[in-house]
Amino acid sequence: MQVAVFDLQGQQVGQIELADSVFGIQPHVPVMHQALVRQLANARAGTHDTKTRGEVRGGGRKPWRQKGTGRARQGSIRAPHWKGGGVVWGPHPRKYTKDMPKKMRRLAIRSVLSAKQRENQIVVVEGLSEIEPRTKAMKAVLSRLPLSDARSTIVVVDRPRDNVYRSAGNLENVKVLMAQYMNVRDGLKYERMILMREAVDEIHRLWAQEGQ
Structure with missing residues (x-):
């Protein structure tokens, strides 16, 4: 498919061919959802931890004798129902990582x-x-390009571009991504996607391989 190419002044200067195999397929919503869940899960550190009654400090002595006090029998002040006691069924370190076939990720x-x-x-x-x-x-360029009223923008570059990163680094709701x-x-998070012309070729190289 042919799409317009704009310069930094927001003027159309030509057209570029976008591969239908990358930009023109029927979006597969269930796979997108699965990939999103996987990405968010894999980003979790899984370092949360709570102490059981055997790990909290104190509680080695029986708080009062078994009988004759008129109170309920107790064996430790670090039992789960005591303030400062251990936690029952609390979280412990674990991995949240999920697997997904490469073809589904692509x-x-x-x-x-x-x-x-x-x-x-x-x-x-x-x-x-x-x-x-x-x-x-960068702020001036973003205001001149189409969809200037977008709530957020992601700028896709082909390789590390220090000047692009520095120009967009302090802008709210703007991200630069290789x-x-x-x-x-x-x-999905960013409403407007700006592609450097050079990045289009890189995207085709990465995602438009036949049979993938």
Whole structure:
């Protein structure tokens, strides 16, 4: 499919071909959801921990004698029903990692890109590699490009671009991401997706392989 290419002034300067196998498929919503759940789960540290009654401090002595006090019998002040006592069925360190076949992960990425294109939320920009590394410069460019009223923007670059990172680093709801790190969460989180013209070729190289 052919889409417009814009310069840093927001003027259309040409067109570029986007591969239908990446930007034109029917989005697979269940796979996108599974990939998102996997990504969020894999980001969890799993270091949460609570102490059982055998790990909390104190409680080695019986608080009062078994009979004759008129009170309920107790064996330790660190039993779960005591203040400061151990926790029953509390969380302990564990792994939340989930597996997902490579082809499904790739399908999820293509589904996200296709969904963005279907909603006309993808903007291809030429000349972004030459942007001045200043917040003011990036802010001006974003305001000139289509969908300037978008709540959030993700800028996809082909390789590390220090000037692009520096120009967008202080802007709220703007993120710069390399094409090879494309993921479902960022693709769905940010409303507008700006692709450097050079990044389109990188995306095709990474995600448009036949039989994948």
